[in-house]
Amino acid sequence: MPEVWIDILAVLDGTARLAAPLILCAMAGLVSERSGIVDIGLEGKLLAGAFAAAAVATLTGSPWAGLGASLAASVMLALVHGFACITHRGEQIVSGVAVNILALGMTVVIANALFRHGGHTPALGPGERFSPMALPLSETLREVPVLGSLYAELVSGHNLLVYAAFLSVPLVWWLLWRTRFGLRLRAAGEMPEAVDSAGVSVPALRYRGILIAGLLCGLAGAYLSIAHGAGFVREMSAGKGFLALAALIFGRWKPLPVLFACLLFGLLDTVAPRLQGVDLPLVGPVPVALVSVLPYAMTVVLLAGFFGRAIPPRALGRPFVKEH
Amino acid sequence: MRSKLFSVVAMLGVLAAGTAFAEEFKPAVVYDIGSKFDKSFNEGVWNGVKKFSEETGVKVAEFQIVNETQREQAMRRLVERGATMVIAVGFSQADALDAVAADFPDRQFAIIDVSWLDRPNLRQYVFKEHEGSYLVGIAAAMASKTGKVGFVGGMDIPLIRKFHCGYLQGAKAANADIEVLQAMTGTTPAAWNDPTKASELAQGQIDRGADVVYHAAGRSGIGVIQAAADAGKLAIGVDSNQNGLAPGSVLTSMLKRVDVATYETLKDGLAGTFTAGIRSLGLAEDGVGWAQDEHNAGLLTDELKAAVESARADIVAGRTAVHDYMSDSNCPG
Numbered sequence: 033m034p035e036v037w038i039d040i041l042a043v044l045d046g047t048a049r050l051a052a053p054l055i056l057c058a059m060a061g062l063v064s065e066r067s068g069i070v071d072i073g074l075e076g077k078l079l080a081g082a083f084a085a086a087a088v089a090t091l092t093g094s095p096w097a098g099l100g101a102s103l104a105a106s107v108m109l110a111l112v113h114g115f116a117c118i119t120h121r122g123e124q125i126v127s128g129v130a131v132n133i134l135a136l137g138m139t140v141v142i143a144n145a146l147f148r149h150g151g152h153t154p155a156l157g158p159g160e161r162f163s164p165m166a167l168p169l170s171e172t173l174r175e176v177p178v179l180g181s182l183y184a185e186l187v188s189g190h191n192l193l194v195y196a197a198f199l200s201v202p203l204v205w206w207l208l209w210r211t212r213f214g215l216r217l218r219a220a221g222e223m224p225e226a227v228d229s230a231g232v233s234v235p236a237l238r239y240r241g242i243l244i245a246g247l248l249c250g251l252a253g254a255y256l257s258i259a260h261g262a263g264f265v266r267e268m269s270a271g272k273g274f275l276a277l278a279a280l281i282f283g284r285w286k287p288l289p290v291l292f293a294c295l296l297f298g299l300l301d302t303v304a305p306r307l308q309g310v311d312l313p314l315v316g317p318v319p320v321a322l323v324s325v326l327p328y329a330m331t332v333v334l335l336a337g338f339f340g341r342a343i344p345p346r347a348l349g350r351p352f353v354k355e356h
Numbered sequence: 357m358r359s360k361l362f363s364v365v366a367m368l369g370v371l372a373a374g375t376a377f378a379e380e381f382k383p384a385v386v387y388d389i390g391s392k393f394d395k396s397f398n399e400g401v402w403n404g405v406k407k408f409s410e411e412t413g414v415k416v417a418e419f420q421i422v423n424e425t426q427r428e429q430a431m432r433r434l435v436e437r438g439a440t441m442v443i444a445v446g447f448s449q450a451d452a453l454d455a456v457a458a459d460f461p462d463r464q465f466a467i468i469d470v471s472w473l474d475r476p477n478l479r480q481y482v483f484k485e486h487e488g489s490y491l492v493g494i495a496a497a498m499a500s501k502t503g504k505v506g507f508v509g510g511m512d513i514p515l516i517r518k519f520h521c522g523y524l525q526g527a528k529a530a531n532a533d534i535e536v537l538q539a540m541t542g543t544t545p546a547a548w549n550d551p552t553k554a555s556e557l558a559q560g561q562i563d564r565g566a567d568v569v570y571h572a573a574g575r576s577g578i579g580v581i582q583a584a585a586d587a588g589k590l591a592i593g594v595d596s597n598q599n600g601l602a603p604g605s606v607l608t609s610m611l612k613r614v615d616v617a618t619y620e621t622l623k624d625g626l627a628g629t630f631t632a633g634i635r636s637l638g639l640a641e642d643g644v645g646w647a648q649d650e651h652n653a654g655l656l657t658d659e660l661k662a663a664v665e666s667a668r669a670d671i672v673a674g675r676t677a678v679h680d681y682m683s684d685s686n687c688p689g
Contacts, residue, residue, distance in 0.1 A: 038563070038564075039563075039564070041563075042560065042563035042564070045563070046556060046559065046560065046563075049556070049559075050556065149391075149393040151391065152391065152393060152575075155395070155578055155582070155601060158585070163586065164586060256552070260552065260555075261551060261552055261555070261579065261582070262551075262578070262582045263551075263578070265549060265550075265551060265552075265575070266549075268552065270550070270552070301556075302556070305539060305553065305556060305557050305560060306560050
């Protein structure tokens with residue numbers, strides 16, 4: 033295989049790894065926001081999920097138990113958010129920020145109380161995480177030119193949750209655009225009055241929307257701490273929830289464009305460290321700081337509206353008040 | 357007011373007593389960002405503290421820095437609460453410690469990884485990390501089958517370049533054709549606490565053909581070890597003995613005996629023999645070294661062990677000089 037091809041494969045491979053949590057979070061945000069609930073608490077749910085997964089995986093030794101805990105923790109925070117802004121019609125941004133702050137503080141406090149490791153969980157061993165798995169035939173097909181190596185290097189050899197992330201995109205699309213439930217959910221985000229007059233409960237729809245968002249964030253959290261990483265580190269979500277929110281807006285609340293936005297951010301994140309110390313023609317060595325800031329700078333440029341206008345669901349952020 | 361007056365009187369009494377000072381020995385340690393359980397640099401210090409406390413029964417107060425602005429305030433508060441000695445871990449604490457040491461000339465201070473301060477009540481420790489890194493560089497080059505080895509640093513600072521430079525020299529000494537890939541996790545102190553990023557960097561080097569990756573990245577390095585273990589390659593640990601973090605996947609660890617420095621300082625403080633000045637610990641003083649234990653016994657061939665030990669003897673005897681990056685901000689080769 034030529035050197036360049038190996039490099040390209042490695043970068044794409046890294047993109048898949050780094051985009052996976054973004055995709056899951058962005059899909060979570062998509063479902064929630066399509067139902068009319070702003071979800072700025074993605075970051076908090078991600079972090080809480082990551083912590084719960086690592087803590088339970090450490091205590092039980094089972095990644096599956098960790099995954100369950102992650103889903104539960106994330107759903108719990110989603111319900112807090114829902115209780116505040118669906119049941120009590122509170123301000124959704126404020127509630128989301130509260131979720132983020134709660135997760136930020138609670139994870140470290142509980143981690144410290146449980147493990148006395150300065151807000152971290154102990155590193156997980158091989159059997160306690162979702163390890164990379166080779167897909168069938170990846171070794172036999174490796175020798176096939178181009179497609180073989182593409183399959184063996186890029187498609188095969190990821191952990192379970194990466195596949196789950198990529199699978200979540202068609203699933204969310206199917207759920208929202210091909211089922212009756214999806215139609216109603218989207219209507220709740222566009223024109224809740226219409227849904228209400230058809231005799232369907234808007235709060236129930238929105239609760240279901242944020243529950244799905246909670247589950248997806250839980251998957252993303254488990255990915256961070258027990259699949260891609262091996263243990264929880266304080267603030268380990270490192271803004272991924274917000275980046276997912278940016279991807280959601282950039283992708284205009286549509287699954288496929290959102291997927292591409294996530295992949296683009298993932299690609300930037302992968303390329304940045306790899307460009308370190310590389311001598312580019314004319315430019316010379318790439319400055320480390322500039323490279324690290326690239327994904328964020330790009331995001332700002334993209335969000336500044338160079339690529340058309342992003343139109344959110346019409347009733348997004350508006351609490352639904354039933355008329356009598 | 358009365359209690360304040362009382363404490364002032366009490367303090368004067370303690371000072372006047374002179375020898376009573378030693379009995380009232382109250383040490384404190386300020387850990388750097390990355391926390392004391394980083395399995396690496398800070399944890400080495402903690403091991404020294406633990407050993408001292410277990411042996412002497414003296415309790416050591418501690419503080420873990422979580423953001424930049426806390427440093428000076430934390431040290432000041434420790435001293436005001438009665439700490440007679442403050443040990444600061446890491447070069448990032450230098451400015452804060454210098455300021456506090458100037459304000460409390462009757463207290464004792466020590467700092468690790470700093471050599472440029474000048475106070476009569478301050479002891480400074482530096483380590484010849486380039487010597488230890490040279491040894492693991494030899495080990496890496498000899499264990500590599502691909503002729504490519506990697507290095508993942510933490511924050512991009514001269515100290516970490518010093519690790520890299522020693523490693524590079526060692527690797528080249530063992531195999532002149534070796535290629536050494538290098539990457540830094542970041543440019544802010546957050547780089548010491550980002551295992552995800554470090555693991556991606558190591559993965560990138562492994563993808564480019566490296567089969568041994570050395571890290572000098574504090575807690576972030578756990579990500580490097582994990583990436584190497586996942587890919588079936590070898591990692592080299594740093595500061596503390598990290599061989600046991602992934603048995604069979606950690607070739608060796610570059611030991612930096614911050615535990616010895618900490619223990620020694622605390623002991624001196626207790627015995628009343630504390631002296632200021634700069635202490636530089638290298639291979640000859642056993643301040644740095646390489647780790648061999650049951651976890652990596654199966655990875656080290658006799659040939660490799662012999663090569664590393666003979667290089668070690670050469671450096672101690674002065675027959676080999678390892679270039680120190682920090683002396684001229686330049687790395688040969």
